[in-house]
Amino acid sequence: MHSMSRGVNIGDRLTSGAVDAGLGVVFAAALATTAFAIGGTWGGTYWVFGCAVGAAVCVLALTCRHRAWAAVVGLAVAAGAIPIAWVADLPSEPSPAMALALAVLVGSAIRTLSVRWAIGIATGGLAVAVGAWFVAGVTAAGMNSAGWLTAVALGLWLRSLDVRRRTVAEQVRRDERLELARELHDIVAHHITGIVLHAQAARIVQRKDPDQLDESLIGIETASSGALAAMRRVVGLLRDTDDGAPATPGPEQLSELVSRFTGPPVRLRLPDGEPVWPPEVTSTVYRIVQESLTNVARHAAHASSVTVDVSQDRRAITVEVVDDAPPAPARHHRRGGYGLVGMRERVEALGGTLRASPRSGAGWAVHATLPLPDREMR
Template sequence: MSTPSAAAPRPSGWAFWLRPDVLIAVGAIVLLLPASIAALVQLGVPVDTAPTVMVAALLALLLAAPLLAVRHPVAGFAAATAVMALLAVLPPAVAVSAALYPSGVGYLLCLGQVASRSPRLWTLVAWGSGILGAGLIALTTLEFVSGVPADAGLRMGAFAGLAAAVTAAAAVGLLLRARRTQAEERTQARVRQAIDDERMRISRDLHDVVAHSMTVMIAQADVARALLRDDPARADAALATVADTGREALRGMRSVVRTDPDAARAPAPTLDDLPALVDAVRSPVCEVALEERGARLPLPVPAVVAVHRVVQEGLTNAVRHARHPVRIDVVLEWADAELRATVTDDGGAGPAEAGLGTGAGLIGLAERVESVGGTLIAGPAGPRGWALAARIPMIVPDRTGVE
């Protein structure tokens, strides 16, 4: 297992100094180094003796090691271990080991960094060396309390306490590692969900654009072919609809699969675009009527898009699955708290022979309608017809807090 922070960019400048582990390391220097020096002086050793100066320097290095361990955990821990070994075997002219001074917290901070950010093998090695160090200090220290010789009981108690401190430091580091791993997993899950949502959006939007446009183009091309000799004017109008629909589909596809994130999206459809949607489907063999009942009320943009897609899908399915001639009725009915959009066809001359649909369009449409708090119902209507009905509320629910 590699170090989690190895691939992450290293903070610099103020971002580095404001890290919690850096602040803790600096706080330990500020608070514990004066306390350790004071404890050293209070033992009665002359401050100008070489051993005392050496121990004071080692205590300062021990508290500086956590700053190194922030960027290089193993190196920082190795430095802290070397200093602790010197303090254990080279005490000043007193009976109490300098390894027991408050500066020893620096060693524990380095051990925590190793457990938190280094491979687990290094964590095990660091913890084992800490246990060995606790035994070394317990064996080499003459006194644990000034004036009281260290007997076997005191040494065992000291070893148990030091080993517990070492184990606690390693456990805290492992806990921080686990919490960081969980946070990374949650972040990755959110990223994967965002990718899946974007793929679903692209798939749904492409279906809306391509399926409807291709259906209209095929239907109008059939009309043009049938009327080419008998009614050239209508055939020409049908071909113009094919060309216009193709260009509109191309613009829609470019908007859906745009690679430039700064590129402008195609404007969202509005209710005023529904007549043009109906006109594109209308032909000599396909009669379409659009009726709006009640006073139009303000509707949120996502709900307007959902209504547009409902009408688009209903028209597409009616043209695709029914043989001509066919009649389609599109009704928008405004109520106090919702808009009811219904697309009904009479079944035409019977079901079409070519099965061009997969059912994915209705699934995606249902998801879109549900996302704005509405409901979608599709089913038979009349002897041979089919109806697609949606109820869209005036207020779109806020789903931003739902993961």
């Protein structure tokens, strides 16, 4: 999906990278602490086994924590290390590093995997925790049990947040779908009116100048083709993306929208002349600007100005909405919220791209490109 998804995913990848870096530091510190503690109390090379199996599980938790097989392998390593350490009279397992890595694996599985896999891995983690009480020391067993309980609680909480987020997004899409159904009526009426006018003109031409009848028939054919193309695009949105936008008569409605805006001053630039766009394109441009200004009012009230620039060339319409609000980390995450979910799907269903992201220095930018149908480029 394409450019807006990439823009949103950049932030997700940065967050994931920060989490990975943090976990890496914590795992390294836990392994070093384990080695130092065992070396100081047991002496010799007793620390090697615990650090080796702990490092293996830490690597799994760091690199593959969202995979079911990684959790299974991690639990298997832990389950094997416990009796080996007991039989060989080695320091008790799981070590602090391994207990922490197991907690990450179990928590990630509960959050992201299917219910069946989540329950299975949580049960496996419980089995390891219970097994530690029989053969490991109280400290190791208690630490592993506490890690398992924390992983289950945190995993369930994050899973519930994800479910809620998806539910809200689906509700947004359903609401947009209802709006699009209303728009479909307006689009059909627009094109059918054109066909009726051409048909009426054809009857008049037939009586007065039969030689000119072909031109009227060509007009009917062109209007009919346009109606079919527009309806296919809009019905495609209903079927594939569940998003919509209210119909608007034309680009001039943007001036009225900007005049009603109660936030920072807005500078509006529109294409020269009176461009004629397909209704589904016109309404999408309107909704992009509307949603962008709504986001400015909600999250960038301290901006001193907003620029709305709508331009057109032979192939596409470009919409850019830019504000100059001072940076606020909490706002950056919210500016790409549910209001843009429908717009992203809708723009891409029309063959366009939508990107929303913070600007370098200050402010936020929304950039959309909508290709014009071939008939609009002639």
